[in-house]
Amino acid sequence: MSVAAPATSAPQASTDSPKATIVPVAGLPIVALVLIGVVVAIARDARWGLVFCHVVGGxxxxxxxxxxxxxxxPIIGSMSIPARVEFSKRFMPKMLLIMPTVVxxxxxxxxxxxxxxGFLDPSVSQHGWIVASFGVVGVMAVxxxxxxxxANVAVLFELAKPEPDGRVIEKLMKRFIxxxxxxxxxxxxxxxxxxRLVSG
Amino acid sequence: MSTAAHDVPAHAAPSLVDRRLPPITEIGALSMIAIAGGVIYLAAYLPRHAPLWFAIVLLGVAAALQVTNVILLSRLSDFAWGRFFQVARWALLAYAIIAGMIEFAFVFDHTRGAQLVVMTTMLALFMLNVPVLIGFTVARYQRAG
Structure with a gap:
C-alpha cells in the first residue's frame, strides 16, 4: 500500500485547505477534564469511576x-494523494489528543x-493474566x-510547510502501516x- | 507506489529523507523496552516488594542508552535545534503530566522506600525519553537555520 504524497501536488491540493494544526487547542480542556476525572476516581477509590474510566477508555x-x-x-491507502493530505491534516491532530488521553x-x-x-497478588490464579496484560501494554507503549x-507529529510539521516533501510523508506514514x-x-x-480475567 | 513522490522539482532542495543520522530512535526504543520491563517487573509484585536487583539492572541499561543518545545528539551539526527544543519542550510538559499521574498512583498504592525510588527514576527516564524521540523525529526532517 502506498502512502506517497508528492511534493509537487501537495501545495496545489491545499490551496483552499485549512492550515495544518499540530495540537487542536480547543480539545485541551476536554483532555484536562478527563485526566482530572481519572485522578479523582483514583484518589477516592471510587469503584464506579474506575470501572467507567477503564471500560470506556479501553x-x-x-x-x-x-x-x-x-x-x-486501507481506505486512506486507496485515496488520491491530495485527498490523503487533506484527510491527514484534519485527522492526525485529533488523534494526537485522543489516543494518549484514552490510553x-x-x-x-x-x-x-x-x-x-487483588489481581496484583502473585498467589491469585489470575495474576498471570494481569502480568500478560502488562506485557501487551508494554509492547504497545514502545x-x-x-x-x-x-511520526504523527513529524507528519503534521511536514504538512504545515508551504511545500511538503512527499518522500518524508511517505516514509513516516509507512510506520503506521x-x-x-x-x-x-x-x-x-x-x-x-x-x-479471561472477568470470566474468573 | 507512486513515482510522482520522487519527482523533485529542479529548483527544490534535496530531500531530507536521505540524510544519514545516528540511530537515536532505535536507541530510545531500546531504552523504553528496558523501562517498560522494569516497571512491569516491579508492578507485577505490588503491593509486595519485588527483589530490586533486576529492576536496577534494567534501570542502568535504560539510563546508559539515554546518555548514549544525548552524546550522539550533542555531536550533531547542521541540525534544526530550534525545532527540536520547541517540540521536546511541549512533549516534556505532556509527559510530565502523564508521569505525574502514574507516580501519584504508585504513592497512593503505598509504594515506599527503595522500590518507590526505582519506580520514580524509571518514570523520570520515560518522561525524558519520549520528548527526545518526538523532537528528534520532527527536527531531522527540518532544515537547520
Missing amino acids: GLWTAIDLFVGFVVG TMTLAAGFQLARQD IALAYLEP YTAGITGLMQVTTLIIMT
Whole structure:
C-alpha cells in the first residue's frame, strides 16, 4: 500500500485547505477534564469511576486502534494523494489528543482496579493474566511512543510547510502501516486477556 | 507506489529523507523496552516488594542508552535545534503530566522506600525519553537555520 504524497501536488491540493494544526487547542480542556476525572476516581477509590474510566477508555482504545488500522488505513491507502493530505491534516491532530488521553485513562484506572480486586497478588490464579496484560501494554507503549507518535507529529510539521516533501510523508506514514498489524494483534490479545480475567 | 513522490522539482532542495543520522530512535526504543520491563517487573509484585536487583539492572541499561543518545545528539551539526527544543519542550510538559499521574498512583498504592525510588527514576527516564524521540523525529526532517 502506498502512502506517497508528492511534493509537487501537495501545495496545489491545499490551496483552499485549512492550515495544518499540530495540537487542536480547543480539545485541551476536554483532555484536562478527563485526566482530572481519572485522578479523582483514583484518589477516592471510587469503584464506579474506575470501572467507567477503564471500560470506556479501553473500549475506545481497542476500537479506535482496530478501526483505524484495518478500516480507515486501507481506505486512506486507496485515496488520491491530495485527498490523503487533506484527510491527514484534519485527522492526525485529533488523534494526537485522543489516543494518549484514552490510553492514560484506561491504564491508570485499570491498574487501580487490579489492585482493588487483588489481581496484583502473585498467589491469585489470575495474576498471570494481569502480568500478560502488562506485557501487551508494554509492547504497545514502545511502538506508540517510540515510533507512531513521533511520526504523527513529524507528519503534521511536514504538512504545515508551504511545500511538503512527499518522500518524508511517505516514509513516516509507512510506520503506521508496518505497525498497524502488531498493534492490531496486541489489541486482540488484550481482548482475550480481559475477557479471561472477568470470566474468573 | 507512486513515482510522482520522487519527482523533485529542479529548483527544490534535496530531500531530507536521505540524510544519514545516528540511530537515536532505535536507541530510545531500546531504552523504553528496558523501562517498560522494569516497571512491569516491579508492578507485577505490588503491593509486595519485588527483589530490586533486576529492576536496577534494567534501570542502568535504560539510563546508559539515554546518555548514549544525548552524546550522539550533542555531536550533531547542521541540525534544526530550534525545532527540536520547541517540540521536546511541549512533549516534556505532556509527559510530565502523564508521569505525574502514574507516580501519584504508585504513592497512593503505598509504594515506599527503595522500590518507590526505582519506580520514580524509571518514570523520570520515560518522561525524558519520549520528548527526545518526538523532537528528534520532527527536527531531522527540518532544515537547520
